[in-house]
Amino acid sequence: MAIFNKRWRLLAAGLPLALVTAMAGFTGTANALSTDVVISAVYGGGGNFGATIKNDFIELANLTSNPVSVDGWSVQYASAAGAVFQMTNLSGSIPANGRYLVQQSAGASGTLNLPTPDATGSIPMSATSGVVALVTAQIPLVGCGISCATAPNVKDLIGYGATANVETLAAPGLTNSTANARSGAMVDTDNNSVDFTSGVPSATNTAGVTVRADDGPTDPTPGSVRIHDIQGSGRISPIVGQSVTNVPGIVTAVRTTGNSRGYWFQDPTVDADPLTSEGLFVFLGQTSPTVVPGDSVLATGRVTEFRPAAGAQTLTELGGPISTIKVSGGNALPAPVTVTLPDAFTKSGALEAQPLEPSSYVLDWLEVNEGMRATINQSTRLISPVNTEFDELWVTFKPTQNPTPRGGVVYKSYDDQNSGRFFIQSLIGAPPANVGSTLAAGTTGVIDYQSFGGYVLQATELAAITEGGLKKQKVLPPKKAGDLSVATYNVENLDPDDPDAKFARLAQDLVFNLGSPDIVALEEIQDNNGATNNGEVAANETLAEFIAAIQAAGGPTYDWRSIDPNDGTDGGEPGGNIRQAFLFNPARTTFVDRPGGDADTAVSVLRARPTSNQVSLSVSPGRINPSNTAWASSRKPLVGEFLFDGNKQLFLVANHLNSKGGDHPLTAAVQPPNRVSEVQRLQQAAQVRDFVKDLSEKSAGRARVVVLGDLNDYQFSPVIQSLTESGTVLKTLIDTLPVDQRYSYIFDGNSQVLDHILVSPAIKGYSYGVVHINAEFSDQASDHDPQVMRILTGCDVSPLPTRCLPGSPVVDVP
Template sequence: MPSKSSTRLAALTVAAVCSAASTIALTTPAHADSVRVHDIQGTTRISPYAGKQVTDVTGIVTALRTYGSSRGFWIQDPDADADPATSEGVFVFTSSTPKGVAVGDLVKVSGTVTEYVPGGTSSGNQALTEITKPVTTVVSSGNAVPAATVIDAKSVPSAYVPAGDSAAGNSVNGLTLQPSKYALDLYESLEGMNVQVSDTRVVGATDPYTELWVTVKPWENRSWRGATVYGSYESQNTGRLQIQSLGAVADFPKANVGDTLTGTTAGPLDYNQFGGYTLIASQLGTLKSAGLKRETTEKQRNGELAVATYNVENLDPSDATFEEHAAAIVNNLQSPDIVSLEEIQDNNGATNDGTVAADQTVQKLIDAITAAGGPAYDWRSVDPANNTDGGEPGGNIRQVFLFNPERVSFMDRAGGDATTAVGVTEVDDKAALTVSPGRIDPTNTAFTSSRKPLVGEFVFRGRTVFVIANHFNSKGGDHSLTSQYQPVARSSETQRHQQATLVNSFVKDILDTQKNARVVTLGDINDFEFSETTRILESDGALWSAVKSLPKNERYSYVYQGNAQVLDQILVSPSIRRGCDLEFDSVHINAEFNDQISDHDPQVLRFRP
């Protein structure tokens, strides 16, 4: 998942940076005379000329990139061959601002063919074919730029990518491209070429890195709000394409999901670390707003308990978003009785000085909620040990319970701290926690450098409800959907599966003690409702993910690379699920908007205990 990392900001424009650690040289350097661009690109993802010197490669300059670390220009051969698998375009990496060339110049380029892997070979990303260390000669100027190849619903296949070659570690690099059969093969066959899309719907809002996502397949897994929903590991949504621009940052549209880029958007097709195949626009369409509005959930009735989860994205006292978060909780979430907050940072945020307390952070939010007309929430949490729970170094993120003491009481049981494991005991023939608030098995290696689940015992109208707030291990380190390795490796799942097993076991301890106990397990699960992580949480019928009560095209809380997906969940025990009045709502206030205050949408569950 994207973060606020400055590393990403710097790397976004490094799609073609040449470095020894991230290049692929498959042949011994030699000399190759008078090759064409399509010869260099070849019929696989790796050039047959990788590592070789080439001379007088002819093409017309289609665009220049004069900013960032990936400076250079694209050339395209106007005389295409008859093979649809071979691209006619290639990027010429100049390192510094390209000089002496202009769009429309017919040039001859000599240099070294290089396969650059954005993010390094360990990222699993595909390689970008480039000509590096170029010597360029302008033959003529003012030539017509080759017509852009149209990418649309008809041209993009429904299958995403072939399975990789098992003899090559499941890599697709050596497979012959089949652009009429697989979407990623089509995009690879157009790498470096001038392409265009028209009247495309935005499926990933403009982000701080001046990029957005569109789809060329308007009905592909569409939500009623205009998102493209990621509903299984087999529905990668082939019509998605990232859009960046060669123009001024100030001119880039501020788009929300559901908006449309009308007219033509055209430019070279690139490949980068953070989005795979990307149209670098020299011509941008005009933004047409769909008028998307932030959602508001229903207010809980007197006899209903409203429980919510909300990832507030590294909130600390220096942030300027407290009033906006408060307004969201009061107005859009309708002041839930219990709110599980994820990513509450300590009192001085990313300052790495040993501070772990977060009372100032939480109190500032509570005060803002009260000022916005909400209840005077009380709160409970357990401070982590310094720099042991992952997240931004020095930030010490943790989960926090807010609760409205006018409607809910908290059962305090002393003894909970960063390293003491909460247990389940029996009191008056009912399940109870040994400490409240407490943390589930905090010294278990499953929670190394990750948040420990926070457990609390609440009472609503005389009935006990156990709430477990989670923030599972992130997807960092997983290969992207456009990886050269197919099927995609998801290494981060291992730790989430371990965490889910422990939480499921804890819930079963409660249910073994009291069969009809009411348990709500919620938070940023960092995994999909169809994932193995969720299956483990739900195993033996201990829990059920309430997002499954929604139609499939409404199941999402996060938008990543144009895919609207579930990361935040609320799971309930059988006694809650059996209630006929259970209502779940994924409240879309952030993920679809360019001016989001968090990258997650909150979730709300209303039920009668």
């Protein structure tokens, strides 16, 4: 499963990436850097809901020690997408090192008047995105398109928010409660994104009188609506979409990073309904909260239901323009509820239409306590490693529920979601720790909901973690020299831009932990410049660097085969052009090269003669039916023909099927969750299965075939059942392991299977295992564990010798 797009965050604010990228191409600069008069502030939210100041305004600053006349000048405004500028004429002068205030349109709200303006217009400026130009003439700007910064008479210009009409890059987008002000020493660099920052609106006129939005009068009287009225007794607020004023509560936690900044607050006075939460998140976008835990506040805003991803449940929150009145500080926080998870994970059907049953279902208990302080009053076991990049960990409240021998929780079927799993994200950081470690009692925070992981405890206090002593596995020495070892390893977007340490670590994995397999199918090999999106598709440098690292680690001198994809057609990280590749040890096996394979040519199965059972590939390496729509924006299987143990043929099909991106989360609003991505994988599975069947039929069942790689689906899934034709075409080797050992990846706290090795019936004797070196550890070279099988020599006889019978171990258990 590709790491790219795996991680979703609450992106409720900020510009779309595509727009930011497009804007980066506009690099026009003004005629000259302004060293005397500049635009010092712009504000378009005046008089809007949640605004304190009644009017929009534009402020100018004189950077010199002498007065500057603005007679005959103008300020002009256009919308973000508009080409028509509205103009306000200026007159008079700006004092030495002083300011000049231009008042614009008023709204219906607000409590503060601006200082006496030096010029007055009636332009209704946008509260989010727009363009303001300071012009040394009173002629409307016409025809400059998105390059008005370089138009005649333009002394200074600011484009803010989602506009391309800028000096180099846009200043921050605004809200009803934020203005852009020139930063620091007021130096003009002709880069709006550098010169301006957003913050509390503040306006100063030529007389030096300043009004700040936070200087206004406040009304400390609580409104009539309480948090439990907003949350209601269901999943959706009964007053969603309505504006509420002066909702009281005590701040319990704050989030000051990312695009979902804000604070949680809770009403210490509990109502009589056990189904209504007393906690709520106040969403501030990219603006950091100024309140701290213990502040008593009155919050004003609009009740929203934020759905962070397709199919996810919603988070009830206070959004829109936010006004917060601090009444007092240092108050005691409301007592936390104790996290208590019922036996069942959830009911079926549309959850938002059903009553909450918190004593029966985990998802209902979490919803009832959404936004509230909660604490874990028992020690728990880590069932995923701590993700130190995002300070995340999963624990289990039910230690005997489907445990793995190494401390995790195995995912056995769609009907068993492992209801004891619990997700924690620490707001104060988290130390590295591995699966099987112990989290002591005492972790406390607030219950939140996000797309990745669903319900989560945003921890303000993280209890001590005691490492469990988990060790990494390695393969056992081969018992016979003629055995052929084959491995699959997803190396997670490997490219030459990765640090040398990653190459060295992966090389160590192959040499020490995997025992230098004779053939390795690699997934997620990127092109020679990684995510740089410039048309490069070759990966020879990536593979050469990896092979050199393996040699340095004491491994063999591998050779490699792969096929470069067409640019941008195989999914994964944009610009990376991931693909599969074969590494093979030429001292142990021979790759049969058959020319003609490329990104667009389909490999086919050939008979030596019409009546012969001897088969070969039309091209080697080759790709399975790459033009078929099943492979749209996805990796195409790589097929290769090998010889081993004399002249025994072996056909390998290396895969990286369509990822699970787009599937609804386990905590989805409709249960069971919709597996959207499965449709394409079923099509892909059919393509691979039909190719293997062709090999089998034309060889009269004699073709030794290994299908392996990141199939992005579970051993019990319809995809794997279709690919193997329920075990008749291919055998799923993960199913030969005990149930509690069937995993190669951990997601949402579930130890699960995404990677596979499947074999055709012609392979009689083998040993197999998953080598656990990554998924359970905070220190990972990849997020996947590799798998190894050995094709055992001397197993082409009947009855099978004892060593050829399934179940022979290949992995030690430290």
